[in-house]
Amino acid sequence: SETPPKTELGDVAFPIAFELAKRLKQETGEKRNPREIAEILKSSLEEFEFVGKVDVAGAGYLNVYLNRPQFVAARISAPPLPSLGKSADASAPKVCVEHTSVNPNKAAHIGHVRNSVLGDTFQRILKATGKRVEVQNYIDNTGVQVADVVVGFIYIENKTLADIKLLDAELLAAGKTFDYYCWDLYAKVGQEYQTNAELKQKRAEVLHLLEEGNNEIADLAEYVATRNVECIIDTMQRLSIRYDLLPRESEILHLHFWDKAFEQMKQLGVIQYETEGKNSGCWVMPFESHAGTDEHEADKILVRSNGTVTYTGKDIAYQMWKLGILGMDFCYRPFHKYPNGQDVWITTSDPAADQDSPGFGHGETIYNVIDSRQSYTQDVVKKGVAAVSPDRGERSSIHLSYEMVALSPSAAEELGFVISDEDKARSFIEMSGRKGLGVKADDLIDRLEANALAEVEARHPDEPTEEKKTIAHKIAVGALRYFLLKFTRNTVIVFDFKEALSFEGETGCLCQYSAVRANSIFRKLSEGGENLDDLLTVVSDPRKTAQLFSAEGGDEIWSMFMLASRLEETVAQAASQNEPAILAKYAFNLAKGFNLFYHNHKILPEPDPTKRALLLCVADTVRRSLTAALDTMGIEVPAKM
RNA sequence: GCUCCCGUAGCUCAGUUGGAUAGAGCAACAGCCUUCUAAGCUGUGGGUCGCACGUUCAAGUCGUGCCGGGGGCACCA
Numbered sequence: 001s002e003t004p005p006k007t008e009l010g011d012v013a014f015p016i017a018f019e020l021a022k023r024l025k026q027e028t029g030e031k032r033n034p035r036e037i038a039e040i041l042k043s044s045l046e047e048f049e050f051v052g053k054v055d056v057a058g059a060g061y062l063n064v065y066l067n068r069p070q071f072v073a074a075r076i077s078a079p080p081l082p083s084l085g086k087s088a089d090a091s092a093p094k095v096c097v098e099h100t101s102v103n104p105n106k107a108a109h110i111g112h113v114r115n116s117v118l119g120d121t122f123q124r125i126l127k128a129t130g131k132r133v134e135v136q137n138y139i140d141n142t143g144v145q146v147a148d149v150v151v152g153f154i155y156i157e158n159k160t161l162a163d164i165k166l167l168d169a170e171l172l173a174a175g176k177t178f179d180y181y182c183w184d185l186y187a188k189v190g191q192e193y194q195t196n197a198e199l200k201q202k203r204a205e206v207l208h209l210l211e212e213g214n215n216e217i218a219d220l221a222e223y224v225a226t227r228n229v230e231c232i233i234d235t236m237q238r239l240s241i242r243y244d245l246l247p248r249e250s251e252i253l254h255l256h257f258w259d260k261a262f263e264q265m266k267q268l269g270v271i272q273y274e275t276e277g278k279n280s281g282c283w284v285m286p287f288e289s290h291a292g293t294d295e296h297e298a299d300k301i302l303v304r305s306n307g308t309v310t311y312t313g314k315d316i317a318y319q320m321w322k323l324g325i326l327g328m329d330f331c332y333r334p335f336h337k338y339p340n341g342q343d344v345w346i347t348t349s350d351p352a353a354d355q356d357s358p359g360f361g362h363g364e365t366i367y368n369v370i371d372s373r374q375s376y377t378q379d380v381v382k383k384g385v386a387a388v389s390p391d392r393g394e395r396s397s398i399h400l401s402y403e404m405v406a407l408s409p410s411a412a413e414e415l416g417f418v419i420s421d422e423d424k425a426r427s428f429i430e431m432s433g434r435k436g437l438g439v440k441a442d443d444l445i446d447r448l449e450a451n452a453l454a455e456v457e458a459r460h461p462d463e464p465t466e467e468k469k470t471i472a473h474k475i476a477v478g479a480l481r482y483f484l485l486k487f488t489r490n491t492v493i494v495f496d497f498k499e500a501l502s503f504e505g506e507t508g509c510l511c512q513y514s515a516v517r518a519n520s521i522f523r524k525l526s527e528g529g530e531n532l533d534d535l536l537t538v539v540s541d542p543r544k545t546a547q548l549f550s551a552e553g554g555d556e557i558w559s560m561f562m563l564a565s566r567l568e569e570t571v572a573q574a575a576s577q578n579e580p581a582i583l584a585k586y587a588f589n590l591a592k593g594f595n596l597f598y599h600n601h602k603i604l605p606e607p608d609p610t611k612r613a614l615l616l617c618v619a620d621t622v623r624r625s626l627t628a629a630l631d632t633m634g635i636e637v638p639a640k641m
Numbered sequence: 642g643c644u645c646c647c648g649u650a651g652c653u654c655a656g657u658u659g660g661a662u663a664g665a666g667c668a669a670c671a672g673c674c675u676u677c678u679a680a681g682c683u684g685u686g687g688g689u690c691g692c693a694c695g696u697u698c699a700a701g702u703c704g705u706g707c708c709g710g711g712g713g714c715a716c717c718a
Contacts, residue, residue: 301716520678
């Protein structure tokens with residue numbers, strides 16, 4: 001259409017040829033060598049003039065290519081991510097993202113943070129693609145881990161509920177936190193179990209009482225678990241991670257979710273009562289796909305011979321609730337209000353408490369954020385749900401699995417742990433709450449904030465203290481979130497202090513820095529009384545723009561612009577591949593690209609007004625894309641750095 | 642025994658679904674602050690993509706088999 005300036009045909013012949021060969025094969029089955037096609041293209045199309053390098057892979061690039069100036073004009077005035085910030089239609093299908101990781105028995109460690117950062121970022125990605133999202137954090141308040149801490153309080157420390165409340169107040173007064181106290185106590189109980197069989201017996205008793213509810217020990221456990229949940233909420237809030245609902249296991253038990261699911265499963269005949277064999281007296285779900293032998297070895301027991309339900313049974317019922325196919329609901333009460341005004345609700349079995357809850361569950365799709373060690377169990381649960389509801393079960397629930405965060409041997413030593421020669425030889429050591437071995441989330445955030453503050457102090461000594469702290473906090477959050485997001489989900493993160501505390505290289509800090517620099521260009525611009533909107537008209541002249549792109553350095557400007565234009569596509573890709581790391585890599589490449597861009601092109605001093613306007617428009621597109629990408633990862637851009 | 646994941650530069654990791662000469666960050670060495678912020682930029686060295694066959698115009702990517710590392714396969718949660 002336009003008369004595009006001239007460049008090398010060779011640059012475009014190969015990608016076009018690859019695309020043609022691919023389509024030819026798809027549509028006619030004919031196989032052609034792309035190199036041959038490229039040669040034909042070169043010889044037959046020499047009379048045409050092309051614009052420049054092809055930067056867009058895939059089917060759409062040719063159109064983009066020939067209409068570059070118009071494309072630029074259209075993109076420049078468009079918002080970076082149209083769906084971002086716009087709340088989804090209330091009638092849109094709901095997606096539930098559930099974090100399942102941290103037990104409410106002690107402080108959260110870095111492994112729990114990976115779970116929550118992953119879940120929170122993925123949730124933000126889904127929102128950015130226009131989905132309606134509900135974020136849940138499952139609270140296993142009746143499990144062994146809570147039972148262990150309760151055992152510690154009662155049988156090691158001889159404390160009553162009143163004593164614990166007193167202790168809690170003392171800790172608060174001393175500037176210490178309840179979850180840290182529980183961390184140590186939990187490790188102490190773990191030690192004690194090794195030599196004290198009697199104590200281990202107590203665990204079974206306590207566990208039973210917790211499940212039963214309505215007794216003194218259950219009340220004590222309730223207090224301990226709730227206090228730990230409050231601590232976890234605070235810790236995660238530091239990282240801008242917030243939840244909508246905290247579903248508790250105690251309600252799943254007390255409201256008898258399982259009975260309802262059990263009834264349905266019996267009616268549909270998807271489970272059987274065994275009268276002979278090794279599973280005699282149990283209700284089992286036949287499970288052939290994992291069977292190794294012709295015995296029913298792989299059959300999964302859902303109800304034990306003593307009549308109690310297994311974890312898998314409970315989880316099937318819970319999954320059914322999430323999908324809205326159980327036919328039962330929790331009661332809810334507000335639990336906590338975040339500083340941004342958002343409420344987090346918690347489940348309860350008291351119908352009187354339930355007043356204005358917005359309604360939870362009924363997800364069209366469910367994402368379960370659980371580490372990959374639970375893959376088998378997740379699969380079993382999924383098959384169980386699918387047995388009840390074939391059309392929903394398989395498709396609607398997705399295991400967003402991730403590998404654990406382990407410690408490098410040197411990190412374990414730095415934490416003051418004596419490690420065996422055997423462990424020293426290993427590439428990593430698994431964290432263990434029972435041994436007290438792990439990096440507590442708050443400790444790490446504290447260290448990051450302190451390091452960042454020292455850097456800010458050195459660079460901006462005249463800033464008010466509050467402002468310096470705010471900046472340091474944003475840098476710390478950016479560093480930690482980026483560090484956990486840059487790895488793909490199935491990579492084991494071997495935690496190393498030096499790497500995690502770094503503000504240099506491929507870090508969140510570099511991304512933030514780049515955005516801050518971009519912002520300061522526009523701050524200077526408006527300080528000089530210039531308006532960006534006026535500059536848009538200069539750039540919307542296709543002929544002038546086309547000339548600039550074909551001039552010296554034009555390809556570089558074009559590449560920068562194209563990269564910045566790919567945010568929406570990247571977010572969509574991260575969503576469809578369930579991989580937040582794609583977005584993290586994109587943000588880093590964008591930031592790095594921009595660092596080079598403003599190094600090579602002096603923007604504000606640029607004498608040619610058209611080129612200056614174009615550079616400014618490109619820089620503006622970059623900073624908006626970068627800011628939106630970082631925001632989608634829960635990373636804020638500080639005012640200064 | 643069955644099953645899933647991983648193996649890419651000295652180290653830690655990407656690799657856009659099979660495309661052009663395999664990329665980043667650390668670490669090492671050499672440069673760049675009178676300039677829109679040096680938490681940055683530039684350059685150098687560093688690769689038999691674990692091994693071997695196979696599929697095809699084309700394989701780090703797909704298939705099979707080995708070798709090496711990790712996880713998971715309860716009337717635990």
